[in-house]
Amino acid sequence: MKLVVVGLGYVGLPLAVALARHFEVCGIDIDIRRIAELRDGQDRTGEIDAATLRESSLTYASDPADCPAADAYIVTVPTPIDAANRPDLGAVMSATRMVAKMIEPARRPVVIYESTVYPGVTEDLCGPEIETVSGLTRGRDFTLGYSPERINPGDREHTVDRIVKVIAGEDEATTDTLEAIYGKATSAGVFRAASIKAAEAAKAIENAQRDINIAFMNEITRIFGSIDLSVWDVLAAAGTKWNFLPFQPGLVGGHCIGVDPYYLSHLAEQLGHDPRVILAGRDTNDGMARWIAERIHDRAGKAGSALVLGLTFKENVPDLRNSKVADLIAGLTELGHIVTVHDPHADAAEATHEYGVTVDGDALDRQYDVVVLAVPHAAYLEMGDELAGLVAQDGLFADIKNGMPTLTGATRWTL
Template structure:
């Protein structure tokens, strides 16, 4: 099976399937098709399937012209019908892995997708899970589901591995195409073949590890590393405020050291699909071994309280002007979880807005990337279409929660009564009497 698949990869005689056409799946499907492999995208959402088949892009990291071209050429199509799995030789599962209401892993999307794939899995197929999850998922969950559902045996009839997604929305340098890839599979043959498949599609290095569990843990380490370091600077930011020291200046000074330090900056909390969620996967799994990940849990608590801390700081700013949060008009700038993207998954700005409203503030927002969003209560919030001088001046407080580069911060500073800048977006503004920074 190994030699046959290696030959098919070299000859581009492989049909690729990608399950889940979101922030991870669609860019991967596009790159597979651009590399010359006929690709079928699978998704349970009919709207996404219809948009892909019409060549209409909805993911920021995908080039519109690329999608349109590969769809027109027949290299990429999408469907909700999983029976087409029988036509593919390589399947990447790229579905969400959120947390449930108890902050525990919700792997229902992975489980249901795997069951759907298993029904139509044929001999000689490579299956790869890309969804971030806890160590052991591929071998303990995916493998038995595929074997029981298909009647095939892993390692003999099909290959199974894990290759964690590395998607950073808005990153201008690293995209799916040129980001190094880690591959861990069940057995050396599976690792070799799956890694070779990625090498024929991607420009980044493909690094092979000894097992899916190593690859799964590696992905958790990447995001836990960032979670903990952001928690550190957030905690120090709170202390620095009490000491009347600028944490932003402290970090900028520290990063002049050419070794042993990487700069992380404070903010209103953590956003995105990975960094706020993935460490909880490891903490949950660790309890199975009677182990508590105290450092991870501590950083999680610090980061989780940042939205409320920011609102407390907003209240202190308003108090300087003899006003309270209750009844105040607050203009929030930016609901995306980071600058210059249209992604608001787990955005701390949404929690800041919720807390402000719970405390009686009248909140409006502007985000040039996100004209509307659905909050945690399922309500649709619509933003301002533009930032008029009168609107800025009428607000008792302007709160910056995402440092979008296409906002004129000098214009904001000149017209706002008071500003709380949680992202240091106004660092280049000289007149700072009405600006307070996190």
């Protein structure tokens, strides 16, 4: 069986490498620089190490013509939102048109989508687009399938070859094909969803559920903050109950949790339903960075020099997509603080391009009125009380994620 994986980012590359252990796989990415790096054994996302890349039989292409005809095409491109928080399906539809031109009907391939979408996109939008571009007929010349991605950047435990893969085809034979593919890739097995729409919906609610639970944590954090009560003290007590869910407050960014709920709310609004819970959670989480900036400013007592430690959306990964630390920086800047940013994992050029933020690699050689541990990278935690040395006399150390609860040598504030 020959496979083509379209999109070699955080989702596509680990999947392609896992599948290449069992099948002939060609990976396509329109980023020529990305393809060159992968051929040299370099993965800028940090998901696959150089040795694994060198040993893989995976082949690469930036031109679809360089990939052989396949029995399955797997689309793993991003599905972001636009400035109005509406689904942006541009990359998915572009990839769909690319695949449509690659299909050889004699092979009757299955086109599988892993990109997060709202229910109906695969069958009601992508399928017809393939037919329009290719002139082929769905069900006769090709079929559709869906298997939602569950990649968690930086997670070395729940990797693609160890997690249950939800699969669904437009018919039983197609679902059998998906099981033959993904069953080889993961040791955890597959779950055959009732339909493609059920599989699409499952992915949408997985991240929406996390978003809503974190929003509750953020809301109580703001309530308790008004009476100078640390939410971490409250959670330590509440966590002793056997069925208390261990969610934590914080900045909700990244390509999934901060984005996917808008796909679900978009569907709801199309159907005439007001998704109040979903959008309330999004509103709470999107406003958290600005609230934290105001609290830090109030605690500091005045505007001054500020060092923000960490810019990526989560710890120990280089992923800058939808990082809410950028909103925190903007909030501190608007309040008059002169902000310096440091992050050992972030790509400086990408930070400037995406957020207009300069990452200062020499930022740890001086003191600041306020030091904000925004992202608790291991490199920072290993510094221990040395972090207090970055704080000027009478300054403030703001520990957003409670990463340094035993810090001494500086006045510490946390949520």
